[in-house]
Amino acid sequence: MNNALKDVSSPAAQDPAKRDFLKLTTSVGVTSGLGFSLGFVIPSAGAATPATPNTPQKVNAWIEIQPDESIIIRYARAEMGQGSSTSAPMLVADELEADWKKVIVQYATAENNLAQKRIYGDMASVGSRTIQDSHEYLRKAGATAREMLIVAGANAMNVPSSECVAKLGVVYHTPSKKSMTYGQLALAASQLNAPANVALKDPKDWKIIGKPIKRREIPDIVRAKIRYGIDTQLPGMVYAAVAACPVFNGKVKSLDSSKIDNRRGIKKVLNMGDFVAVVADNWWRAKEALKDVSIEWDVPEKNAKLSSTSLMDYFKEGLSQSEVAVARKDGDTLAALSAPGAKVIEGEYFTPYLAHSTMEPMGYTGWLQDEKLEIWTSTQSAEATLAVSARAADVKQENVKVHPVQLGGGLGRRGGSQDFSIQGAKIARAMSPLPVKMLWTREEDTQHDFYRPASLAKFRGVVTPEGRIDALHIRVSAPSILSSLLKLPLPGGVDPQAVASLRDHPYANPNSLVEYAQHDSNVPVGFWRSVGHSQNPFMRECFIDELAHAAGKDPLEFRLANISEKRPKDKAILLAVTKAANYGAPLPKGVFRGIAETEGYGSYTACVCEVSVNAQQQIKIHRIVVGIDPGYAVNPDNIQAQLQGSMVHGLSAIFWGEITLKDGRVEQSNFHDYRMMRLNEMPKVETVVAPTGGFWGGVGEPSQAPLGPALANAIFNATGKRIRSFPLKNHGFTLIKA
């Protein structure tokens, strides 16, 4: 690493980033935990950096060229299967003109980001935004280094740099056919001033972006060489099992651990106020002993009365209350709805609370010695983990180290809600100087989640005899994640996630009124893969089918006629996917189609489902065609994997997913009563990756969005039964193999 590009720092450029970090850390990782990009909350360094020319230290921060020609590219976010730890470095490598075979991806760390004034920008892997938010500064980092290497090469060969080109890690002087490698030039290049402006490549010149690059960590996964948070092993480590109050926000009133006093391996029983931990020399011993600790809880009376029925009554109030926030207002919707002769269609839609159920349950290993805390935890936001842990363990932020690990799934659980970090850091403090690994049971994980909020919405629409949508009135009554999890004020009283894909619907109707009745409850809520897009497109696109049906129009024709001219990408993806599905061609007897389309996370997605339903309400899914237009498709094979996986994630929720409450307690506990799709139930999925260029959309979350409505619309076409709530099991439907 001697020849690595050296730090040529530019203090002036660092100050804004420093301010960002201070803001971040004082708000408890709040901002880095957002499930989506919100400019008004905090300017992330990621968003701010591209505005200024790439600074030299940025180049240094992302890229290290070694004498053996291998190139280290830093990856500053988390890897949980979404593939960004390959696709983000691909952006750097392409501009760098690196040989991908020689690229080694290394994690940037939160403590280095803190020490270096947030040089790596936002480190959170949330909101499908790694590519969306960092494509520009990552490509600039690569291009800046490339230009410096070219100048260094020209100097060394004593030729004009305008006659030099870089290719596959080598700088060539074209006229003389002389060349020097990046490894030979790295030291000299590192001593140059970084160019203030670098040109980014024309997409037609990309050599790595857009190619199906193998994900870097797969061989290590397959060979069991990769360590997840749960796999941390430290000398003298002890293990903690924990129990929080089954009713949200309950506190420990008393506990009696006399039964486990002489139990083998038990080290300590900790009363942490809002949870109890048993610490042992083996996690199983801790977990078993915890069952024999008798805990009396002080339960908030209001929370103890929560039930799914009481919550539904509460959400219903939101549909009729007079005061609501307005998320979109075009024309005069109420007048259109009450106009004489107006054909008004109505539908009330509901989606339930959902748990994340990442395969790896929540956990945290903390080692606090000499007032320094080291952490190993599967987190979607190492910066938030650092900030939250420092506070919970009462150590200085600069004395905290967060070791990057692979995540056993994230799904939004491990970002904004750093509850597991608070617990783990407190336990680490209590057990200091011993390293301690806390791990939740699946039951704890299911019953103490930050759930995808339930949402109730009422739709009213007017459609003209010609089949044009004249008016849409949508009112959403649902908790706000921003308000209840992140404690952020809602601009205009509207949570953008609660009305995502509704307030920005693509239809050209002159009258739109989208309202939000914020109904927070004491059920913790958080970002669940696709967030508002996991529920609102279902409601919207099913209701659009209701309007099409009322107008006697084919659902595709109806959409094409009603989508605004200002939304050509929505139309284009709908056309691409329906074409791939051979929409309109006759289907076998008893098989019916449903379609849906939506924008999400900066991408456009559409889906066609083909189903048959028998008299026993058994559903066969014969085929799913799902497509995405992410603008630029950075790693197409990974995008296909994300589409395939999103169908499984979506179908589990659509058929079986619901978290219900009774007496203030979550009724589900493990996979037997919170069911996941298995391989034998997986339908045939065809994917369409249809990039139209010009923008950088997310790919991890959007494609789930059109699945629910396409399936529900297909079920209507097959049965005449309109599905206005999920899961399907509550309508008596089961899934059988096609």
Place this chain on the structure above:
Amino acid sequence: MKLSINEHVYELDVEPEMPLLWALRDELDIKGPKFGCGVAQCGACTVLLNGEPVRSCSYPVSAAVGQQVVTIEGLEKKGHLHPVQQAWIDHEVPQCGYCQGGQMLAAVALLKKKPKPTDDDIDAAMTNICRCGTYARIRAAIHAVANKGVSA
């Protein structure tokens, strides 16, 4: 008690009822088998016992005495990947990867019994949960191993 794991013999002093998973993970630092549910639902903890897939979270360690335990770490022999591992790489099966050790071991056991499994065979044998939804690629990878005719 003595346990044979991946062709090594380990001496253990633990409660007989301790699940095999926790003996492997917390006593022997064999971390390939993962904890997912604790109730034999998800299969992330799958190991092979005399070639049969077993959910080690719900299998007492004492019952494994005298049997050959194979974890995902034991599939690779002298630097040579098992054909199932190679197929998993070729088909880019894993996403987060957490469940894949168990998935691969279940596939190894299936292919041992049925070198040319049908889709129905795969459906019946591959019951482990994957939250990332890699099922289509798991199926394709198993068929690929079968079609290569490599003894699994």
